[in-house]
Amino acid sequence: MHALLSRLRGAPDCLLCLAASDTPYAICSACERELPWLGAHCSICALPLSASGLVCGECLRRPPSFSRVEVPWRYAFPLDGLITRFKHQARWPMGRLLADLLARHLQHAHEEGLPRPDLLLPVPLSRARLRERSFNQAEMLADWLATSLALPQQRHWLQRPHDTAHQQDLDAAARKRNLRRAFALNDRAEVRGKHLALVDDVLTTGATAEALARLLLKAGAARVDVYCLARTPKPGEH
Template identity: 35%
Template sequence: MAMSLSDRPSLSAPLAHAARLGRGLVAAGIGLVVPPLCLSCRRPLVDPRTLCGPCVRDLEIITPPICDIMGTPLAFDAGPGARSPELRWNHPLYDKARAATVFGPMSQRLVHQLKYQDVPGMASLMARLMAPAIADLTAGADVLLPVPLHRRRLLARRYNQAVLIADALSPLVGLPVARHAVRRVRYTSHQVGLAREQRADNLHAAFRIVDRAAVDGKAVVLVDDVLTSGATADSLAVTLKAAGARAVRVAVFARVVGEGNREPA
């Protein structure tokens, strides 16, 4: 008796299994020829998604106590809700910020590899380091919003590092990514080396809301690689709150601490 199409065993599962097995064998073969390397210094590793011991030790991971608003390290633990003295003269327009690391030689190296050298896996590594550091920001939040690049800079760089980090963070924190809610409409000169006031002037009216529904009434978590003076985050916070955002929080891989909030070139 002839077998109908519906009675025939499906080939999709065996084919999918064979494909997965094939990819695993290829990866294993590549691993034997080219061992996994540290994402920073290229030392051989067991886990290809991370850093070697010396590079990890060179990272200045931010741990409590921290300022409840700025997320910067504090000299001593003053209890829940402790705030940095810097807030007296440098209070941000966003609600809170958190960073995984202090911006230093190693974090700068990783940021530059993500921004300018397109090192595979760097955004994923940053997201894994950021996720526990920003847990209090993402709790009760609605959406991740990567800081947008102007189209001229995006064409020159080919990708937005903030989008890569946000995409890697999304499954870790359980929040969607609003990639197109805000557009950068003013092309601004590079911010590196500028003081806070110069950065603020540079970013005046730099952003425009494109999708109001994506932010109206939402607690938004801005995502970027580095937080320096906070002028970009402040400008975005003003734009987002004018569009109805109920909260604007900032999550970054590294933040500059002290020294006038200037980022080394």
């Protein structure tokens, strides 16, 4: 009876279990509860930790250029599959679902005191990577977030003019070396004095976010935050 009523009022099907959803989103409440919610984490980079309200050792030793990472989930099953299908198989409804849930998370964070940014900046792809994939998942996420949060976004301010090795194939030190001079700022970008939020799908070591935040602060930005879907734990931890 519940499934029938849900279909009559136009509720979407859950993208995980395929049953009629009992929420406004394309996910049922049971499957939503099973997502790997972040829990206790570093108050700066969102690295999963054993207790809340702490700053991780890496952020204490070397504070990052970004002010805060805001993220709802750990990169783990079944969320990892949703992101992979969105990112590598162009399953856009899955991306839209995740963007809607991220927007809800961010709205709550803003209501709880997280400063709203002046605008959103998607993490750019190189031209070669964009040709290979045909779309930039960060741009799509930023588009959906901009609509849901009533925030402007600028998809062309950040550029990645040089092809680099795939970040997922590298360790933390190699990721940092790989990103030296990888990014550039469009000549028309007006970042001075602005609070900016980078948008991406997954934060792993934070090397990409650090490189972009440093570039933006050097150009005069007042603050840089990072909004993403998922944060990876340390290797060997779950």
